[in-house]
Amino acid sequence: MHxxxxxLRRILGALTLxxxxxxxxxxxxxxxxxxxxxxxxxxxxxxxFAKETGHKADLSFGSTxxxxxxxxxxxxxxxxxxxxxxxxxxxxSDGRAVGTTLMPYALGSLVLWSPTEGMVDGQxxxxxxxxxxxxxxxxxxxxxxxxxxxxxLHKLGLADKLQSKIVMGENIGQxxxxxxxxxxxLGFVALSQVMKDGEISKGSAWRVPAEMHAxxxxxxxxxxRGKDNPAAAALMQxxxxxxxxxxxxxxxxxxxx
Amino acid sequence: MxxxxxxxxxxxxxxxxxxxxxxxxxxxCTPLAWWLARTRSxxxxxxxxxxxxxxxxxxxVIGFYLLVALGPNGPLGQLTTALGLGTLPFTFWxxxxxxxxxxxxxxxxxxxGAFEAIGERPLEAAAxxxxxxxxxxxxxxLPLARGGFVTAAILSFAHTVGEFGVVLMLGGNIPGVTRxxxxxxxxxxxxxxxxxxxxxxxxxxxxxxxxxxxxxxxxRARLLP
Numbered sequence: 001m002h003x004x005x006x007x008l009r010r011i012l013g014a015l016t017l018x019x020x021x022x023x024x025x026x027x028x029x030x031x032x033x034x035x036x037x038x039x040x041x042x043x044x045x046x047x048x049f050a051k052e053t054g055h056k057a058d059l060s061f062g063s064t065x066x067x068x069x070x071x072x073x074x075x076x077x078x079x080x081x082x083x084x085x086x087x088x089x090x091x092x093s094d095g096r097a098v099g100t101t102l103m104p105y106a107l108g109s110l111v112l113w114s115p116t117e118g119m120v121d122g123q124x125x126x127x128x129x130x131x132x133x134x135x136x137x138x139x140x141x142x143x144x145x146x147x148x149x150x151x152x153l154h155k156l157g158l159a160d161k162l163q164s165k166i167v168m169g170e171n172i173g174q175x176x177x178x179x180x181x182x183x184x185x186l187g188f189v190a191l192s193q194v195m196k197d198g199e200i201s202k203g204s205a206w207r208v209p210a211e212m213h214a215x216x217x218x219x220x221x222x223x224x225r226g227k228d229n230p231a232a233a234a235l236m237q238x239x240x241x242x243x244x245x246x247x248x249x250x251x252x253x254x255x256x257x
Numbered sequence: 258m259x260x261x262x263x264x265x266x267x268x269x270x271x272x273x274x275x276x277x278x279x280x281x282x283x284x285x286c287t288p289l290a291w292w293l294a295r296t297r298s299x300x301x302x303x304x305x306x307x308x309x310x311x312x313x314x315x316x317x318v319i320g321f322y323l324l325v326a327l328g329p330n331g332p333l334g335q336l337t338t339a340l341g342l343g344t345l346p347f348t349f350w351x352x353x354x355x356x357x358x359x360x361x362x363x364x365x366x367x368x369x370g371a372f373e374a375i376g377e378r379p380l381e382a383a384a385x386x387x388x389x390x391x392x393x394x395x396x397x398x399l400p401l402a403r404g405g406f407v408t409a410a411i412l413s414f415a416h417t418v419g420e421f422g423v424v425l426m427l428g429g430n431i432p433g434v435t436r437x438x439x440x441x442x443x444x445x446x447x448x449x450x451x452x453x454x455x456x457x458x459x460x461x462x463x464x465x466x467x468x469x470x471x472x473x474x475x476x477r478a479r480l481l482p
Binding site for chain 1: 324325327328329330343344346347425426429430431443444446447448449
């Protein structure tokens with residue numbers, strides 16, 4: 001085998017780094033499964049988390065249902081940020097998550113949104129006029145935002161009338177995509193998707209009042225795989241910090257004490 | 258009954274979509290494959306590559322570009338709107354268009370192979386006997402290439418049944434209109450309805466196996482005298 005001195009030095013350097021990080025033990029990686037609607041805020045939180053604690057959070061984004069199936073089949077996640085309050089609890093009762101760590105981290109807000117200025121009025125009256133071909137809603141069978149949207153439509157007495165105009169996204173991300181590309185003129189999306197720095201950045205929107213639907217409570221839980229990982233515990237703790245909460249709120253989520 | 262009503266609607270829709278796609282592909286791809294098999298044009302290479310693109314592109318790419326292009330702000334969407342057809346995403350015919358693109362190589366390539374295998378001789382012989390170009394095509398080339406048609410029909414039908422990514426991007430999951438079997442399976446899995454998912458998913462495995470077995474048997478039958 002032929003090893004140049006330069007290469008050898010590089011390998012030695014890498015080894016030393018590995019050992020020293022093992023030695024330090026405080027700085028570790030944590031594998032996190034994150035509900036798709038929480039993508040943007042979690043990226044910000046993970047950056048802050050790394051800066052403050054030295055731990056690194058590796059984020060995977062996807063739908064809550066898929067994560068449930070993957071975690072049940074041995075996926076190596078250590079912390080799970082669910083899009084609802086059922087799936088995390090179910091993982092606890094399955095024995096795959098640590099029940100004492102279960103906590104709400106965000107309260108989702110629903111918004112009726114269109115990229116077109118002036119399309120959606122401040123009271124959502126546009127829904128009753130029916131002057132649109134397609135209304136995008138997340139699939140209520142799969143997505144908590146879809147459940148909330150259908151509840152709001154029922155409350156308005158428009159669910160039956162609009163049934164033929166509803167197109168369903170598999171998750172809130174795809175629902176947003178339908179509206180964003182203009183294929184659906186408007187749709188019920190997560191406030192976090194259209195909010196930037198505390199305000200709705202584009203188009204027109206109606207923030208659906210919270211009393212029109214059951215709360216969209218999003219729970220986080222530590223998975224059994226993360227039990228002995230200090231970084232997992234640190235992340236659960238960090239989600240409750242003021243810094244993390246400020247990020248969460250800046251995306252239009254509420255906080256439950 | 259292992260299937261509920263929405264499962265049955267998904268199965269019916271999938272068969273209708275695959276059947277429509279297969280029929281249209283056989284009609285559209287016959288002249289295309291014939292041209293590709295016989296031309297010496299310098300456009301042959303680029304066009305063959307375009308035909309094969311759906312083999313290597315992720316379905317999400319096809320679905321995403323179709324969603325953008327067919328939308329109200331896209332060029333194709335403006336065309337269909339001008340023609341009075343409205344926009345195609347979230348409709349059955351939108352899925353047919355997506356499936357035509359997605360399954361195109363599975364129809365063109367067997368047909369092209371079959372036409373190429375005929376060679377010049379039978380056609381020249383027919384020409385010396387006084388058959389015109391159309392006559393040669395319909396009475397000599399088509400019957401000789403029938404094996405290619407069987408393969409193209411089976412493969413394009415089966416490949417459309419197995420479609421997922423394009424439909425997911427373009428469909429909007431409307432029962433009876435765009436919710437095909439693969440999307441229904443995805444929904445069941447996401448909703449943790451694993452028993453329902455197993456029935457449909459297992460059914461797809463059996464169906465696909467039978468299709469490929471049948472394909473193999475028809476090929477063998479053709480090799481025998």
